[in-house]
Amino acid sequence: MRDVAIIGAGETKYGEHWDKSLRDLAVEAGLKALEDAGLGAEDIQAIFGGNMSAGSFVGQDHVGALIADFAGLAEVRVPAIRIESACASGAAALHAGYMAVASGLYDIVLVGGVEKMTDLPGDMVTDILAGAADREWEVFFGATFPALGAMMARRYMYEYGLTREQMALLPVIAHKHGAMNPDAHFQREITVEQVLNAPMVADPLTIMNCSPVSDGGAAVVLASADIARKYTDSPIKISASTAANDYISIHARESLTRSPSTIEAARKAYEMAKKEPKDIDLVEIHDAFSIIALLGIEDLGFAKKGEGIKLAEEGQLYYDGDLPYNVSGGLKAKGHPVGATGVGQVVEIVKQLRNEAGKRQVPDARVGLAHNVGGTMTSSIVHILEVM
Amino acid sequence: MRDVAIIGAGETKYGEHWDKSLRDLAVEAGLKALEDAGLGAEDIQAIFGGNMSAGSFVGQDHVGALIADFAGLAEVRVPAIRIESACASGAAALHAGYMAVASGLYDIVLVGGVEKMTDLPGDMVTDILAGAADREWEVFFGATFPALGAMMARRYMYEYGLTREQMALLPVIAHKHGAMNPDAHFQREITVEQVLNAPMVADPLTIMNCSPVSDGGAAVVLASADIARKYTDSPIKISASTAANDYISIHARESLTRSPSTIEAARKAYEMAKKEPKDIDLVEIHDAFSIIALLGIEDLGFAKKGEGIKLAEEGQLYYDGDLPYNVSGGLKAKGHPVGATGVGQVVEIVKQLRNEAGKRQVPDARVGLAHNVGGTMTSSIVHILEVM
Numbered sequence: 103m104r105d106v107a108i109i110g111a112g113e114t115k116y117g118e119h120w121d122k123s124l125r126d127l128a129v130e131a132g133l134k135a136l137e138d139a140g141l142g143a144e145d146i147q148a149i150f151g152g153n154m155s156a157g158s159f160v161g162q163d164h165v166g167a168l169i170a171d172f173a174g175l176a177e178v179r180v181p182a183i184r185i186e187s188a189c190a191s192g193a194a195a196l197h198a199g200y201m202a203v204a205s206g207l208y209d210i211v212l213v214g215g216v217e218k219m220t221d222l223p224g225d226m227v228t229d230i231l232a233g234a235a236d237r238e239w240e241v242f243f244g245a246t247f248p249a250l251g252a253m254m255a256r257r258y259m260y261e262y263g264l265t266r267e268q269m270a271l272l273p274v275i276a277h278k279h280g281a282m283n284p285d286a287h288f289q290r291e292i293t294v295e296q297v298l299n300a301p302m303v304a305d306p307l308t309i310m311n312c313s314p315v316s317d318g319g320a321a322v323v324l325a326s327a328d329i330a331r332k333y334t335d336s337p338i339k340i341s342a343s344t345a346a347n348d349y350i351s352i353h354a355r356e357s358l359t360r361s362p363s364t365i366e367a368a369r370k371a372y373e374m375a376k377k378e379p380k381d382i383d384l385v386e387i388h389d390a391f392s393i394i395a396l397l398g399i400e401d402l403g404f405a406k407k408g409e410g411i412k413l414a415e416e417g418q419l420y421y422d423g424d425l426p427y428n429v430s431g432g433l434k435a436k437g438h439p440v441g442a443t444g445v446g447q448v449v450e451i452v453k454q455l456r457n458e459a460g461k462r463q464v465p466d467a468r469v470g471l472a473h474n475v476g477g478t479m480t481s482s483i484v485h486i487l488e489v490m
Numbered sequence: 491m492r493d494v495a496i497i498g499a500g501e502t503k504y505g506e507h508w509d510k511s512l513r514d515l516a517v518e519a520g521l522k523a524l525e526d527a528g529l530g531a532e533d534i535q536a537i538f539g540g541n542m543s544a545g546s547f548v549g550q551d552h553v554g555a556l557i558a559d560f561a562g563l564a565e566v567r568v569p570a571i572r573i574e575s576a577c578a579s580g581a582a583a584l585h586a587g588y589m590a591v592a593s594g595l596y597d598i599v600l601v602g603g604v605e606k607m608t609d610l611p612g613d614m615v616t617d618i619l620a621g622a623a624d625r626e627w628e629v630f631f632g633a634t635f636p637a638l639g640a641m642m643a644r645r646y647m648y649e650y651g652l653t654r655e656q657m658a659l660l661p662v663i664a665h666k667h668g669a670m671n672p673d674a675h676f677q678r679e680i681t682v683e684q685v686l687n688a689p690m691v692a693d694p695l696t697i698m699n700c701s702p703v704s705d706g707g708a709a710v711v712l713a714s715a716d717i718a719r720k721y722t723d724s725p726i727k728i729s730a731s732t733a734a735n736d737y738i739s740i741h742a743r744e745s746l747t748r749s750p751s752t753i754e755a756a757r758k759a760y761e762m763a764k765k766e767p768k769d770i771d772l773v774e775i776h777d778a779f780s781i782i783a784l785l786g787i788e789d790l791g792f793a794k795k796g797e798g799i800k801l802a803e804e805g806q807l808y809y810d811g812d813l814p815y816n817v818s819g820g821l822k823a824k825g826h827p828v829g830a831t832g833v834g835q836v837v838e839i840v841k842q843l844r845n846e847a848g849k850r851q852v853p854d855a856r857v858g859l860a861h862n863v864g865g866t867m868t869s870s871i872v873h874i875l876e877v878m
């Protein structure tokens with residue numbers, strides 16, 4: 103199996119892009135990644151594009167083909183395939199792109215992610231996103247995604263004594279970082295009080311415990327590691343690309359407070375990269391809801407079960423702490439255009455490992471981990487990246 | 491790059507399955523493929539599932555996760571990712587599964603395809619399928635998929651003098667074969683007159699020139715070729731897995747009567763498999779509309795441009811002819827559950843190469859080619875399979 107490196111990265115600003123369509127966002131991100139790699143359309147051999155629900159959001163399937171065309175790649179016949187794993191679609195596309203290059207079938211590929219979510223009213227968006235849960239056995243009976251997240255949070259509070267005040271620390275940290283990211287949806291700091299007093303979405307989750315509905319695109323260019331230095335002086339190696347799944351419905355699981363898919367994807371990732379949690383210099387963790395992030399922190403091996411929030415309380419999760427967490431702003435503050443999110447996490451890590459992250463630069467970052475989740479931690483995908 | 495073989499294959503009957511849901515169909519096909527390979531859930535390391543529009547058809551995204559769960563694979567944490575390339579989603583999933591095994595990251599994977607289309611009224615189905623074209627620049631202005639196909643057919647008739655009577659031969663051949671396939675949606679022969687006198691969908695295409703709306707699932711198990719004989723005495727090698735794309739809109743193309751994506755995918759496939767068109771013993775060609783099949787026959791290299799229909803007139807396309815064509819019944823008679831189709835084509839070729847195709851068995855079949863198309867030949871994916 104060949105080693106694979108990232109030789110270019112780019113993304114749009116995340117937010118409400120009422121003046122940009124799905125294709126605009128995807129092409130903008132893709133061209134930024136190509137430009138960053140110093141490549142032209144003729145250099146790309148395949149595209150793998152993460153997208154959750156363009157069929158429902160904007161009536162468009164065949165998204166890979168659409169984007170390849172509008173990126174100017176139709177004339178060179180570049181194959182383009184869409185990858186979907188709900189909110190983990192971006193990381194799933196990266197997993198596919200990784201295998202494409204590792205296999206030797208392609209030498210240079212573009213991996214993108216995009217979602218255009220703000221063209222519909224909120225109730226329709228909520229219903230579409232619920233398609234990541236079991237439509238017939240969860241959603242039909244009234245569950246929305248925040249409701250499922252809220253059940254996980256309530257159970258965690260019951261089992262481990264977590265308070266709403268404690269849980270509020272995670273969005274506060276995310277917003278602290280987002281305030282330093284010019285591409286973030288929300289570039290302002292918030293307080294614990296603001297989280298607690300925000301409108302309740304599904305008890306105990308206020309709207310400040312929930313990631314926003316965002317538009318956005320992100321892209322990276324992958325190349326076989328042995329040719330990566332032809333294109334960049336700072337290639338970033340993909341040391342691990344792993345995935346695992348759980349029952350889609352939370353009622354089918356043994357526990358609501360641990361994620362076997364994250365645990366298994368992380369186990370495989372550390373083994374593949376020959377790393378341990380202590381080797382990781384920064385993490386991008388899937389914080390669609392604060393509770394998901396807390397489970398992520400623990401199940402990725404950064405804290406014992408029930409003790410993840412201590413890292414927040416001790417200040418370790420800030421960009422200059424021991425475990426810089428969601429330095430991009432995370433899903434909460436950077437935003438969550440679902441198909442783009444997993445690729446965007448990796449764009450952030452690439453910037454950090456190249457020492458190009460500006461105000462929020464993590465000192466001496468050499469190894470980063472990205473954790474992207476689909477559904478209620480049903481699908482978990484982990485990537486470990488490091489300086490080559 | 492490791493060689494990859496198919497060690498198991500299975501599919502549901504195609505048709506109107508009002509008593510089976512999306513998950514039922516996917517699981518039935520997957521378990522049949524596993525049983526055929528003599529494997530259990532614990533042997534599968536990853537799933538790649540082709541599906542076009544479950545989000546729109548049945549409100550369900552995250553389809554990979556759903557299917558892995560209901561196939562009993564959640565407990566073993568098998569990663570499952572959905573692949574979409576409109577009506578080529580099945581072949582795109584096989585392309586991804588091929589790379590997964592070729593890369594060495596996984597040794598044994600399940601590739602599936604499924605679509606559940608008949609739960610909605612026809613006009614809604616037509617609109618959802620139009621999502622494979624450009625929603626903003628084709629569909630918005632009134633184009634349906636049959637309308638786009640009809641324009642291609644009219645132009646071909648103008649350029650090459652094709653008649654409706656000639657074009658009718660293709661569905662007649664498909665139905666002749668479908669009548670011998672117990673899993674086909676339509677198991678009855680039809681005549682040229684029936685094609686010509688059937689209700690007009692989009693002139694010159696009658697409903698008998700159009701593939702039906704079908705429910706169905708199909709699956710194959712892939713393994714590294716070096717371990718394939720541990721599981722089966724008749725592994726089938728994937729000698730080529732290639733893809734190429736074109737402009738998504740037909741108005742952007744130089745010609746309506748040739749498909750550059752099919753030409754390029756075929757060129758790469760023959761090179762990869764070290765084969766020529768004359769080496770192919772049977773073909774499954776994407777006949778969503780008769781005109782698409784005709785372009786496929788020519789652009790895959792089996793006839794000169796404008797002369798493809800001669801093969802039909804000379805009787806070469808029957809299962810006992812020189813170029814057995816859509817011996818399964820093709821999309822027209824076997825059916826077209828869009829996400830399943832590309833995998834189902836390969837299931838047919840596997841059966842033929844194993845000499846297990848019953849009444850419709852092609853004599854001495856050793857090499858088969860599958861051609862799966864998304865949109866108006868926007869995405870083309872070609873697989874060449876051969877006896878190991």
